[in-house]
Amino acid sequence: MKSEKKSISNTGFSRIIKQVIHAPSFSVFIVMVLMCVLMYIVSPPFRSVNNLLSIAKNFSAYAIAGIGVTMVIITGGIDLSIGSIFGFSGVIAAMGMVEFGLPLMPAVLLGILTGTALGLINGLFIVKLKLPPFIATLGMLSIVRSLCYITTEGYPVTGLGKEFLFFGQGYILSIPTPIWLLAVIAIIFSIFLNKTVTGRRIYALGGNEEATRISGINTDRLKILVYSLGGCMYGIAGIITASKLGIGQPTAGNGYELDAIAAVVIGGASLSGGVGTVIGTLVGAAIMGILRNALVLLSIKSHWQQFIIGCVIIIAVTFDQLRKSNKLAKV
Amino acid sequence: MRSFPMKKMLLITTIFTLLACSLYAAGSTDGEVVIVVVPQQLGNIVFLPAKEGAEQAGKDLGVKVQWMAPVKAEAQLQVEVIEGLIERKVDGIAISCNHPDALKDVLARAISEGIVVSTFDADSPECGRPFYAGTENYQAGVICGEEMLKQYEGNNKSSISVAILEGIPGAFDIESRKKGFLDTIKGSNLKVVYVGACDDDVDKSVTIVEDYTRANPDLDAWFMAGGWPYIVQPGALPEMTKWKQSDPENHKVVTMDVFSSSIAFFDEGLIDVAVGQNFYSMGYLSVENLYNLISGGEVEGGMKKEGFPGLFIDTGGQIVTPANYKDEIAAE
Numbered sequence: 001m002k003s004e005k006k007s008i009s010n011t012g013f014s015r016i017i018k019q020v021i022h023a024p025s026f027s028v029f030i031v032m033v034l035m036c037v038l039m040y041i042v043s044p045p046f047r048s049v050n051n052l053l054s055i056a057k058n059f060s061a062y063a064i065a066g067i068g069v070t071m072v073i074i075t076g077g078i079d080l081s082i083g084s085i086f087g088f089s090g091v092i093a094a095m096g097m098v099e100f101g102l103p104l105m106p107a108v109l110l111g112i113l114t115g116t117a118l119g120l121i122n123g124l125f126i127v128k129l130k131l132p133p134f135i136a137t138l139g140m141l142s143i144v145r146s147l148c149y150i151t152t153e154g155y156p157v158t159g160l161g162k163e164f165l166f167f168g169q170g171y172i173l174s175i176p177t178p179i180w181l182l183a184v185i186a187i188i189f190s191i192f193l194n195k196t197v198t199g200r201r202i203y204a205l206g207g208n209e210e211a212t213r214i215s216g217i218n219t220d221r222l223k224i225l226v227y228s229l230g231g232c233m234y235g236i237a238g239i240i241t242a243s244k245l246g247i248g249q250p251t252a253g254n255g256y257e258l259d260a261i262a263a264v265v266i267g268g269a270s271l272s273g274g275v276g277t278v279i280g281t282l283v284g285a286a287i288m289g290i291l292r293n294a295l296v297l298l299s300i301k302s303h304w305q306q307f308i309i310g311c312v313i314i315i316a317v318t319f320d321q322l323r324k325s326n327k328l329a330k331v
Numbered sequence: 332m333r334s335f336p337m338k339k340m341l342l343i344t345t346i347f348t349l350l351a352c353s354l355y356a357a358g359s360t361d362g363e364v365v366i367v368v369v370p371q372q373l374g375n376i377v378f379l380p381a382k383e384g385a386e387q388a389g390k391d392l393g394v395k396v397q398w399m400a401p402v403k404a405e406a407q408l409q410v411e412v413i414e415g416l417i418e419r420k421v422d423g424i425a426i427s428c429n430h431p432d433a434l435k436d437v438l439a440r441a442i443s444e445g446i447v448v449s450t451f452d453a454d455s456p457e458c459g460r461p462f463y464a465g466t467e468n469y470q471a472g473v474i475c476g477e478e479m480l481k482q483y484e485g486n487n488k489s490s491i492s493v494a495i496l497e498g499i500p501g502a503f504d505i506e507s508r509k510k511g512f513l514d515t516i517k518g519s520n521l522k523v524v525y526v527g528a529c530d531d532d533v534d535k536s537v538t539i540v541e542d543y544t545r546a547n548p549d550l551d552a553w554f555m556a557g558g559w560p561y562i563v564q565p566g567a568l569p570e571m572t573k574w575k576q577s578d579p580e581n582h583k584v585v586t587m588d589v590f591s592s593s594i595a596f597f598d599e600g601l602i603d604v605a606v607g608q609n610f611y612s613m614g615y616l617s618v619e620n621l622y623n624l625i626s627g628g629e630v631e632g633g634m635k636k637e638g639f640p641g642l643f644i645d646t647g648g649q650i651v652t653p654a655n656y657k658d659e660i661a662a663e
Contacts, residue, residue, distance in 0.1 A: 045545065050545060050570075145402065149373055149374055154375075155376070155379060244567060247533075247563055249533060252533070292542075293542050296543050297542065297543075299524065301526065303528075
């Protein structure tokens with residue numbers, strides 16, 4: 001009897017191990033671990049808890065924006081307006097407090113709602129005007145960035161109250177607030193994508209849009225939802241960054257769209273849709289964060305930094321592709 | 332696939348046409364003198380005092396001043412802006428060049444088409460402009476180097492380690508400042524141990540400064556070739572604060588640029604010297620002298636320098652220290 005129980009538990013354990021190994025983002029997770037081990041060996045300052053927390057704090061905003069665009073990419077779409085919505089939401093939240101005299105939470109909500117509304121507009125352009133996501137969000141990238149300059153005249157919004165700084169500079173149980181926010185958002189969206197009907201439909205939409213539509217699912221509504229949620233996430237990320245720096249900057253998030261999309265792709269998502277996970281995006285964002293930290297700690301000349309980031313993106317994704325093709329060959 | 336309704340298309344086209352017409356009407360000039368000021372990039376906080384100065388000069392002289400810039404600090408994008416201004420046949424252009432050689436030909440073309448062109452902050456001396464207003468970036472770098480050397484006068488350490496923060500690698504103005512700084516400290520006991528590029532991104536600048544300082548608490552000094560980390564609140568730089576306050580006598584910071592937000596950093600003893608350029612004067616004097624030339628007058632306050640084409644209007648600069656920051660930044 002005892003030996004039977006042991007055998008069952010062994011089977012369960014090995015099943016879990018197999019599941020972990022075959023998880024979509026496992027290979028990039030290995031890349032991340034290898035990077036950490038390498039840095040642990042060559043750079044003593046990397047090992048400090050402060051440094052590790054700082055890395056996590058710095059990539060939290062990218063990762064939250066990345067979670068937003070992960071859902072968009074799963075549907076087979078793309079969002080190039082991430083950086084602009086990121087910047088504008090931060091500016092609006094800051095202006096809400098400084099210019100409109102709103103209390104903390106209404107100002108923050110105003111920023112998040114602004115991001116959500118802009119995401120909703122993206123979705124409406126794509127669904128109602130039948131614009132390709134690349135074009136619709138490229139247009140929004142310019143329009144929203146312009147709004148940043150129009151509303152601020154190019155000046156950063158300063159004079160933010162100390163309570164606002166908690167979101168970017170504060171600590172809960174000795175861990176920076178942005179990390180907590182990232183953890184909560186990652187758990188919510190992981191459950192949403194994997195355990196809810198709407199989440200499964202998002203995957204189905206990316207896998208085969210026509211089949212999903214024929215099966216009676218309102219794909220238009222699903223797309224609008226996904227782009228709106230994306231806008232909401234970019235908004236939250238923008239507000240965290242505004243809080244971290246203590247200013248609402250009209251230039252904030254310039255070019256961040258590529259960083260967020262890179263994190264998602266490194267994390268194993270497919271730009272053709274149907275594939276992608278929140279965990280993968282977290283690992284992708286962590287790889288980018290560790291890399292940036294490593295380049296500073298190792299005093300790598302600035303001119304080489306983009307080169308190295310590009311190489312790591314290609315290596316991580318190639319590693320994942322090879323693993324997937326091996327898996328397919330075995331099937 | 333559903334076809335897109337014609338009514339909706341007409342509605343959207345009408346909205347865009349009305350918007351374009353209203354924007355055109357807002358930008359029309361009705362025969363008045365138009366001077367366009369072109370900074371290196373829209374949204375770069377450094378240029379905002381120049382905008383204020385230019386607009387004030389416009390008000391004082393009754394001239395229409397327009398502020399036009401590319402969204403990124405790229406020479407090609409500035410060339411496109413200038414080409415548009417040539418087509419619009421504006422009366423004058425004041426520009427801070429992203430690169431002197433890349434802008435040279437298009438500015439020369441503007442001059443040949445009868446537009447009066449001047450440069451401020453970052454020059455393109457070969458383009459044929461009648462005057463330049465500003466402080467040379469190389470010279471600003473030299474001042475920073477001299478100030479850094481002063482900070483360590485009498486320090487007998489064999490090697491003083493300096494980290495440099497720059498913007499976009501290869502950007503002409505920042506490279507000039509860096510070169511001025513490096514040429515000045517050459518042969519001294521100051522040794523550059525690290526150069527980090529923040530791509531003109533404030534968030535990245537904070538991350539770089541924080542990461543490097545945390546990893547290298549024995550670092551002696553920082554030279555910021557641009558004031559990106561001082562646009563934020565001091566709370567965003569806890570590692571830098573810890574490092575600076577742990578040994579204020581030996582840990583030094585010299586930075587380019589002075590903002591109103593720099594006051595909080597001076598209050599906490601986080602900056603030893605900030606070298607500011609007078610952007611307000613650059614904007615004001617550029618518009619004023621362009622207007623003089625357009626209306627048949629002459630450049631005022633310009634001087635001839637050997638080997639320097641055209642006239643040089645020195646707008647001076649300010650050296651802000653913990654001893655004078657309250658007066659200097661308030662006066663600004």
